[in-house]
Amino acid sequence: MTTSLLLTVRPLDGNHTEILVAGELVTTTSQTLRDQAKAEIDGGCTRLVLDMSGVSFCDSSGLSAVIDVWLQTRAVGGSLALTGVPDRLGRLLRIANTDTLIEISYASDDGPPPTAPRAVESP
Structure with a gap:
């Protein structure tokens, strides 16, 4: 099975870049995303937006x-934001508490998806 990832880079201004992530x-x-982000940061980007839609x-x-x-x-005094985050990815980010570190806007207008229910044993 072949997996693919397509990154489209859109410079927005001198230090602000958006990367559209697809696949x-x-x-x-995942190393492709790391490498592209590093290239943008090394090029002077301090405000990076990943469009995860x-x-x-x-x-x-x-x-x-x-x-x-x-x-x-x-590390360079910059910031990262995620936009267009699909529900499944949003749940993963919330479970990992990543949503407390990174600015996230979700694909749905309803805000972050609820975390998955947990089983609770009765006494």
Whole structure:
């Protein structure tokens, strides 16, 4: 099975760049996001926006890549925002408490999706 990730870079002004992320953000593709973000930051970007509306699947490696990008932007005094976050990815970000670190706007207007229900044992 082949997985693919397409990144489209849109410079918005001198230090503000948007990267449109489309496809699967998984073990075999997550380094591509890290590398592109590093290239943008090395080029002077301090405000990075990842448009996640095209992400069809994200595993723990993809989540790790997003956190790494956040760390890269913070290291230069910058910031990271995620836009167009689909519900499934939003749940993953909330479970990992990433939504407390990174500015996130969700694809739906209803705000963040609820976290998955947890089983509770009765006494």
